[in-house]
Amino acid sequence: MHKTGTIYGINGPVIYLKGNTGFQMAEMVYVGKERLVGEVIRLTNDITTIQVFEETTGLRPGDPVEATGDAISVTLGPGILNNIFDGIERPLSEIAKSSGKYISRGVSVDSLDTEKKWQTHITVKPGEFVSGGTIIAEVQETQAIVHKSMVPPNISGTVLEVAMDGEYTINEPIVTVQLANGKEEKLTLAQKWPIRVPRPTAARFAASKPLITGQRILDTLFPIAKGGTAAIPGGFGTGKTMTQHQIAKWSNADIIIYIGCGERGNEMTQVLEEFSELVDPRSGKPLMDRTTLIANTSNMPVAAREASIYTGITLAEYYRDMGYDVAIMADSTSRWAEALRELSGRLEEMPAEEGFPAYLASRLSAFYERAGMMQTLNGSEGSVSIIGAVSPQGGDFSEPVTQNTKRFVRCFWGLDKSLAYARHFPAIHWLTSYSEYVNDLAPWYRDNADKNFVDERNQLMAILNQESNLMEIVKLIGSDVLPDDQKLTLEIARVIRLGFLQQNAFHKDDTCVPIRKQFLMMDLILYLNTKAKALVTMGMPMSILKESNIFDRIISVKYDVPNDRLDMFDDYRKEVDHFYDEVLEKNA
Structure with a gap:
């Protein structure tokens, strides 16, 4: 009743x-x-x-x-991928069929298609003991992903009977399990799970592998681990959404879940249209084959916006339990915090800083804590990485959402308005950003990129920091009065900024750069620095060094060396040697 x-x-x-x-x-x-x-x-x-x-x-x-x-629960089963849901897992395409362009109220549609039959391969036999997480069936959900239907976490028992391999809907029983108390439980391809309860795992691993994004400033300077957390704060127009798009497109995650939480409708439409046209660089198939979008625009009710974040993370945990690496793009957690603030105000709760509820920090931490590289209940490894955009009003990083997010994430990619206005993209500022994963990932970089990778990364950061200090002097008295070694530092920093940190999303080789090429580019810049420094130490003025176009040649490497022709870096090293010899000869 x-x-x-x-x-x-x-x-x-x-x-x-x-x-x-x-x-x-x-x-x-x-x-x-x-x-x-x-x-x-x-x-x-x-x-x-x-x-x-x-x-x-x-x-x-x-x-x-x-x-x-x-x-409040979500239905977990085949059909989640290549789909677009609202904040409480109602498919927008089905809603559109029943209510047109605008979502009418009280629409009752199934989260997943209950009539579609899936070609199913059963993976358990009668007499087997199964428990939470045991894979009972496999379905080719899309061309890119095999969906593994599992025993719900709270059920264990002995398999009594199984269906034959064949076509089944998500609600047809395929396996019957006898529980310890003698009752029988019929299992289907789908299961339900409450969105506010994290799905259980066997163990949590320390960060050891990076989430490779193909973006040099992220992979080399501020890496995020698989199962890690990152925040992208930035004012209006600095490129939060575009940075997340690039990561969604190129990262080595198996599955992407994009949560558009309280974003503008036209921006969300652009995301939906772009994603449906994109081709997955890994498989050549549509990117949507391994993507789910949760669309919750700013004109939708605030309570659903608050729920959309939890819906997204629950879907991610479900695929993690199958053994996949999942990356979540939450765009943006500020709009989610604003929904919390509005509801808190309606409930007449005591406001804290800037009107946000006192429990803002604990809600943010509970969300980011659901990330991690885990051993799942069936013994496989899977991860959920969370990349949350933050939209501080007026680009002020001291406001509560940014400050509280900073406490719970280990990777902070601070976007800078002046870089964005100078068309330097990604507009992530190297002085306000940081990653606490660098030391955790050092062994991986040593084994998979180069043994000197982290040392050279630190040298690059040191040069950029020196440039920042020197620019204070330059602003006061101009660059002409600097000694030549400091002028060289400024010139090498310019090469790093334009030739390494700045990246062109519309260039076929520069939009996504393999980690080995990133290292060789960094190594080449530092090799040029070593040679030029030797010349300056011998008393060669910077004006003579600048007569050669070597600095601009090294900047253009990112366009001139295709990603599959890394042998060309040897020619550039020879060019640097030639520049060194030529300057010595001319001024001998």
Whole structure:
């Protein structure tokens, strides 16, 4: 028997029921005659408070509210990939069929297609003991990904009977398990899981492998580990969304989950259109074959925006449990925090800094803590990496969302307005950004790129820091009065900025750069620095060194050396040697 109550008061997306309704905390409910989806967020003996994930216009006191007995959950099964959902896992294409361009209220559609038959290969036999995470069936979900249906984490027992290999819908029973208490449980290709509860794992591993993105400033200077967390804060127009696009396109994650949380509708449309046209560089198939989009634009109800982040991370954990590496792009956590602030205001909670609720930090930490490289319940390895964009108002990094995010992420890619306006992309500033993963990943770089990789990365950072200090002097008295060795530092820093850190997303070789080429580019710049420094030490003025176009030649390496012709770096080293000999000869 479902419990019911009646509406007593309405305040935007928050509604109140009087009396003891018997509802449970975090229970999903249906509100009003249109059966809008809601969730219980506060309970007292006298009043039940519910947040509604849809527009509440037209509701009135006296309308019925019906409990479901379940928490807000998502359906996990084949059909998640190559799909676009709203904040509570309703597929937008299905909603469009029933309600047109604008989402009407109370739309009831299945999260996944319940009529489509999937070619299924059963992987367990009668008599086997199975427990949470055991793979019971495999389905070729898209051309790129094999979907592994698992036993739900809270079930274990002996397999009684299994279906034959063949075509099944996600709700048809394929395996029957006898539980320890003698009851029988029928398992299907799909399962449900509450979005606010992290899925269990066997163990958590330390960071040891990088998430390779093909972006030099990220992979070389500020790497993120698989299972790591990163924040991309930046003001309007600095390139947060574009940086996430590049990572989604080129990173070595198996699956991408893109959460558009409270973004502008036109920006989200651009994402949807671009992603559906992109070709996956790894397989040559459409990128959407391993991507899921969760679209929750700024004009959608705030409560659904708050839920969309949890929906996305639950889908990611599900694929992690199959043994895949998943990368989540959350764009942007600031809009999510604003949704929390609005709901908190409606609930008349005591505001903290800048009106955000006092629990902002704990909500952010609970979200980022769900990342990690894990040993799953079935013994495989999988990871969830979270890359969250932060949109501080006016680009002010001292505001609460940025500061609190900084406490919980180990990678901070600070976007800079002046770089973006100078068309230097990615506009990640090397002095405000940092990565705490560099030392953790050093063994991987040593084995897979070069034994000197981290040392040379540190040299590069030292030159950029020296440039920053020298620029303070240059602003006061000009660059002409600097000694030649400091002029050389400024020139090499310019080569690093233009030839290494700046990257062209529209150039076929520069849009994504393999890690070995990144090292060789860095090595070449430092080799030029060593040779030029030797000349300056001998008393050669910088004006003579600049007569050669060697510095500009090294800057253009990023375009001139194709990614599959790394042998060409030997020619450039010879060119640097030739420059060195030529300057010595001329000025002997």
